[in-house]
Amino acid sequence: MSGRPRAFSARQSDHVPGPSLAACRAVRDQSALVLAAANTAASWARARRANWDGASNASSECESRIADCGHLVAERGHFAEAEGPAPVIPFQQTPSIPIDQTHLDVRPTARVPVDGSRRAAVTAGTAGRLASKRSRLARWLWLPSGSFAAVVLALGGTACAYWLRPPRSAATRPAVVNGERARPRPNAGGQQSTVAPPKPTGMMFVTSDPVGARVLVDGRPRGVTPITVTDLTPAEHALVLDSPGGSVRRSVTIVANETARVAESIFAGWVSVLSPFEVAIAEGTRGIQLDDRNQAMLGPGPHELHIENRALGYEELRKVFVKPGEITALSIAPPRSTISVTATAPASVWVDGSRVGETPIAALPLELGTHDVVVRHAEHDERRFAVTATMKPILLNADFSKP
Template identity: 40%
Template sequence: MGQAAGSTTGAPVLASEDGLGKRYQVQTGGDREVHPELLCFRPELTDNPSFESALRERVSLLSTFQHPSYIPVRRIDRLNGRTLALFSDCPSGVRLAELLVETERRGLVLDINSAMCVLQQLAPAAALLHQSVHLANGALGPERLILTPQARLVIAESAIGGALEQLHYTRERYWQDLRVALPPSPGEPKFDELADITQLGMVGLALVLGRPLNGDEYPGAVSDLVELAYARSRSGDGTPLSSGLRSWLRRALQLDARHSFGSIAEATTGLEELVANDDRYAGDMNALTAFLAAYQASSATGTVCATSDDRPQIGQPPVVSQVEATLTAPQPSVTEAETEATEAEPATATPEITPFRDRPVWSHLTITATEEPQLVTQSKKFMVNRSWIAAAAAVTAVAALLAWPRYMSSATAASNGTLTVSTNPPGAQILVDNVPRGQSPLNLSLLPGQHSVVVRGDGEPRTIPVTITAGATSSHYLDLPKAAITTGTLQIKTEPSGARVTVDGQARGNTPLTLADLEAGEHSVVLENDLGSASHSVVIQPGVPATLVVPLGAPQGAIVSGWMSVSAPIELQVYEQGRLLGSSSIDRIMLASGPHEIEIANEPLGFRMTRTIQVAPGKVSPIAVTLPKGVVSLNAIPWATVSIDGENVGETPIGNLPVTIGSHEVVFTNPQFGEQRRVINVTLKAPIRASIDFSKK
């Protein structure tokens, strides 16, 4: 059967591979704007039984949520009973992670208008999930953001955050292994609203920098990256970020302990106010469209929905033994004789598919596949009414999977029954025949016969003997004892803030501080700062929040001020909250004791940075400033050896030489014409170009 006019289905390919697993795609051709995508999770992730349970629960919660900014998840299943896979739609476009990597590699410039246009689409889209279904995404990042050819941003794989939380990694491991940025927290990392805000800030920083962040840059180097970042125009010229944009990034990244955003809505509003008050960051859609056009033109072949930390190596399509797509009634299983006959046919023809423009349908597929994905060409022809069915068959061939219990042949489907287990409260561990299968609520496909189900919650495990009948559902609901609450919450505040907190002899952090893990009973709390200390006894009741507010004033005659000093090779101005305090040429500047956010700048050189310091009474808090480098290009006619500040830098022509900002003496030397000297002033505002002509006297 021939293909529909104007539509073709391409060979399935391995689109990308990252910490989550492998993504397979197939291009359905024609004028379709979406294509099937299959994410096969790494076994290291799915070996944790809670991962699959949390993933299914999140997909269920999101099943009724639809918005153009989010890619819907079509299905989750265990393929061949082993590999856990997530099926979703993939719009034509490029993943932001791939775009940033390729932009840097190709030498393109992601201008600030294009960057802000992407960020202004992401912030309200991220807030929408909280407003609509009261869920955090938890895993926002360039790897899961796609830009369409129309410059529209969409969020992919929004259901995985809850599952990743079940891995219980450290904050550092989430970033190193999965490129998921999480804010600091007292206990285990939380995939909550603060995580979404932090990830929004990380995407914003990557867009401003025009490149992805490296593994060793988060969290330690993020503060310096924000301070040294600058806004670039389409021509490549750079100007320092405004204090407003720099402050927004710091607040989103939770670097400003006192003023960080507390909600995604607040971060979105802050971004809107920033754009409204500064037209330099308007985020022009035309600018982003032009950048995407230039990006596409810079490559002979376009990138479609690909992502990887190290740019994916596109694999060969996989081999499957047989693929059969059915439209209505399931077909009988392929017999051994038929399998041998199929394998004997020459593998030269590609399956023909009759597409139909519609949304993807991942059902009605019967595939017998090898364990590992490799490509086979088929001599059989396919008859389907929907291009998504055709595409699904091709993608499934890539994964070499899809022997689904629900969508197998009628003989296979009839051989299984369904077990449903729900508990109150949810989250109980479920074992079937002594094999962990996940957490309640849980739906499982089981072979007919007797099975032993063990439900482990708080209290004694419950064992249920169940009988599974082919084609039927066995449902069970259990009320489990709820865990007794043995801890309470203590919120501690001091005036001024920043006091050190010790509880029962153990350091717990600085005020303001909330402790949610204190055992019920009496606790000794000691608060200390440079002005004094205070001790209090606090009684914690189970499940009841308690608050401790303590003023820590200075005793009579105590020193309540200190100093700061700034050391730098050039003169810098020192500000606090927009007020000029002095300059780096002053030996020291007096300040009240306590925390201070200091801005250090040299406007003519386009340099500005922010540092937070703690001024101790009667002491000097030093700030050492390392100056960034600008770009210098040098030339001479006919030629010259060049030294800068006495250091030889080579022979002309010299282009894009990094030189520390400030004033420098440049000496051009030619053995025939002697030497000439120039003084240049290197800034961050624009590249500096200097040239001489020895032939002119």
């Protein structure tokens, strides 16, 4: 063969099975060495696709083969014809490998001489990028599967723990009082005991004018105004404000978890007495004097008054409620007395100028007090009587037998 160089070109997409490392060193044709490097990379890629776990071993072996072939090509430095024909290597069809076109520019080019070491490096780099992408794809495919398996295991464990737990009896269930679950507390022996939660309470804020009035709630002293009374059960409570100027009594309704506000003025009021006769008024052992308008000043609040007229035999207990700064009317309407009138001769009877009938008259109602009674005979004179009606019945007899 002549020593004239021969042009050679190969496309990056060719897949030709390469010889072993020993055959590669025996072949003198430099184009066969380049093809051997490319086929070595393709064999490595197929091995990676078949078994992802063996990527590290295949990569190191192929890199060593490509490096050896590159050194042989570099020693010659140019393409030359071999002295004899190259050994015929049987062609083996290999499946095509999908390559990301964004990273590889596989456009047809003119047939130009290509340096053998450069072609081997390009082929090895392409195979390495392909293996790296497949390795990352395998790792990402395992992430959703692993997350789904973890969620399934967690839900399954929770369901098993719920269905396999022993049922609680009524004795072991915590007590519920007013919608709240009782909290267990250790007793003296170290065992847990169930204690009911505290009952809800309310409060009362009390003020008075003037301040300093003594506060009693349900008969129990709580202090002086202004004051906030706590720990009151939700119900109606009796409140009393007691001061030198008088006392105030009222009912206050307490609501749970709320504060009732009470403001009272403790000023004196007046009682106006309306009576057809004079009366004496007392409260307990203290006498109450009426002014010229028949009024008496009393402190605010309830009072029990003793009213009497000893001359008339009248006596009565009356209850009044005095409001601060106001006048409370007290009307006295005592029960009536009775009068019975007789005469020695038939006669007409007149009481306070009004004719009431003919004799005899029995148990005629008569108001307490002083009255004028006249008994008149048609032929004889009349008889006049000044009587004082008391709680006792009155008996009158007109004697016309005497002048």
